[in-house]
Every structure is written in structure tokens, then in C-alpha cells.
Amino acid sequence: MTVILLRHGVSTSNTARTLAGRSQGVDLTERGNEQARTLADRLAALPIEHIVHSPLLRCQRTVAPLAEKLGLEPEYDDRLIEVDYGEWTGKLLAELLAEPLWKVVQQHASGAVFPGGEGLAQVQARAVAAIRDLDRNFAEQHGHDVLWVACSHGDVIKSVLADAFGIHLDGFQRIVVEPASISVVRYTPTAPYVWRLNDTGTDLSALAASNVPPPAADSGTTGDTEPVDTSGPVPGGEVGDTGSADNGNAERRDSL
Template structure:
């Protein structure tokens, strides 16, 4: 069984550099809507049998063009919801870097629990459980290998990929998952295998933002929400380093 992990396109919160979390009404930007159409164009020719999505608007909007092309109704699953960032929800990233919890999120993610929210270890458990269950049910239904799509959020996908790579959750910040990127995991009876990672097609413009040869500067590294700390693709970005 093979799942395409699709992150939602650039959202209004991404461009505002705030931590959207589960805030209602966070929609895609014009760029995000373009990305959703491009994703549909890239994936519609594949033999996709099923689509599952986070119920949040930005994921529903991202997967809608693909679902329309395939004639498949996307199934919402709350286990693929964005992290419940609790009291951090809606706050500017530039403010959050000064919080003591920031360093824990960066360096010891398995111990990170957001105030009045959930822990990243809980996020990984629910997300992996959801993907494994959908895999099992699709296998039972079709009796053969199935290709399917799960549209969700940056930190959720990073936690799924950490599990697939067999690395500790504390290392998940080393994984980059950009808006509208796809990562592909094939689950076999013995182990998962990562076939694609952070695939955004042919656009490599974000690399220019971190290349020393172009005068670019490596920014903050990953931040909550699955962002990379660069601004090349419309992601959230902060100039402060989390270690400072």
C-alpha cells in the first residue's frame, strides 16, 4: 500500500507568519490555490483510489481540484488535523521564539507539549494510527496494493515521515515539508519505505534563499507548523535563531 502525503498549499497564515494551528477560516492564498491546481495536474493521471484529508479549510481547498478530477469524494479524518498548539495558536512566530518551550520543540520534540494543547508525541501516534488504519482498510477492500492520498499539515507529515524512516521523533525537525509538497511512503508487511520526500516538482526556487553562492542566508531552521524558516515559497519565516 502506498500513500501520497500531501501538505496543503500556502495559506494566509503562512504569509502572515503566524501559527495557524486549528484556527477557523484559514484559507489558501492565491499562490496556494495555484499550487492546488498544479498538484491536481501532477497527480490526476495516477491510479489513486482514495483521498483522506484533514477537515481544516486549507487542506480541503488543496485537495478539492484533485478530488474533482478523479471523481473521488475526499474523506475527512480528524486524526490528520493540525497540531493543537493551544495557547500558541494564532501568535506571531517572531514572538514564539522567545518562549522557553521553543528550544524543546526544536531539540526534544518528543517532550514538547503545547500549553492548553497537545504534545507532539500524541500527534505522531494519532497520525500514524490513522494512516496505518486506512492502509489496512483499503487493502481489505481492494485485495491488492492501493495508491491513496492523505492531505494534512507540515508537522503531521514530518511526524509520519520520522516514523517511516525509523528515526526518533526528536529528529523530526530535520525533515523539510514545504507547502503543496508530496512525500510518498510505501508500507510493506515488514517495513515502510520512503519513495519521495518534499517533492514540489521542478520549482527549486526555495534553494536560492539558503544558498551561500547567491548571497542567501540560512534562517532559523524548522519552526512549529512545519515551516522551514525561509521565505522563498511563501512559508512562514523568522529571522531569529531558536537557539538565541
């Protein structure tokens, strides 16, 4: 099973430099809507069979053009929702940089719990469970490998990628997931494989070939083989979510 982890496009909170969290009514900007249309053009040629998204508006808006092109009805899963940042919700990032907890989020994410909100370890547990459950359900439903899209938020996607890479959650801030980027994970019975990371424009045609139903059992071949794609991540300039401020680029950060 192969999932395209899609972060929503640039939002009004991104441009305001606030931590949107689960605030209602946070929409895409004009640029974010253009990113959504571009994503639809990029992904529409792929054999995508399901689109699942966070229930928040910015994710709904991001997948809408793709769903229309593919003729699919998007589903939502509450487990893909943004981090509950509690008392940090809606605050300016510039203010949060002075909070003692900020350094904990950067260096010891597994121990970080937002005041009045949830911990990042909880976020990873629910998000990974959601992706794996949906993967399994789609496989059982179709009887073969399925390519599908999960649209969520930066910190949520980074936590899923950390699990796929087999790295500790404390290292998840080293992963960059820009607005409207895709990261691709193929789950096999033995291990997940990361095919794309923070991809904002490379050719995706190899993904179509990766999800051809396996041959008949008597053909002498197996269905799941390790991917051989060697494409690397595309360097990006936008840092998102609660990403590290230690690189001197805090003023460029796009929160969710």
C-alpha cells in the same frame, strides 16, 4: 500500500507568519490555489483510489481540484488534523521564537507539550495510527495494493515520515515539508519505505507502476518487493510549521 502525503498549499496564515494551528477560516492564498491546481495536473494521471484529508479548510481546498479531476469524493479523518498548539495558536512566529519551549520543540520534540494543547508525541501517535489504519482498510476493501492521498499539515506529516524513516521523534525537525509538497511512503508487511520526500515537481510516473496488483499466487513471484527508486528529495526554500529557527532563516518560515 502506497500513500502520498500531501501538505496543503500556501495559506493566509503562512503569508501572515502566524501559527494557524486549528484556527477556523484559514484559507489558501492565490498562490496556494494555484499550487492546488498544479498538483491536480501532476497527480491526475496516477491510479489514485482514495483522497483523505484533515478537516481544516486549507486541506479541503488543496485536494478539491484533484478530487474533481479524478471523480473521487474526498473523505476526512480527524486524526490528520493540525497540531493543537493551545495558547500558541494564532500568535506571530517572531513572538514564539522567544519562548523557552521553542528550543524544546527543536531539540526534544518528544517532550514538547504546547500550553493548553497537545504534545508532539501525541501527534505522532494519532497520525501514524491513522495512516496505517487507513492503509489496512483500503487494502482489505480492494484486495490489492492501493495508491491514495492523505492531505495534512507540516508537523503532522513530518512526524509520520520520522516513523517511516525509523528515526526518533526528536529528529523530526531535520525533515523539511514545504507547502504543496508531496512525500510518498510505501508500507509493506515488514517495513515502510520512503519513495519521495518534499517533492515539489519531479516526475511521478514510477508510482503508477508501483501499485499494479500482484500477480497470481502460482506465478512464482511475490506481491511485495522492496522499492528500487533512488530519487532524492528536491531542495526547497520554504521552511514550515515549527521548524528550526537555528538556521538563520526564521523570517522565511511558513507556519501552518
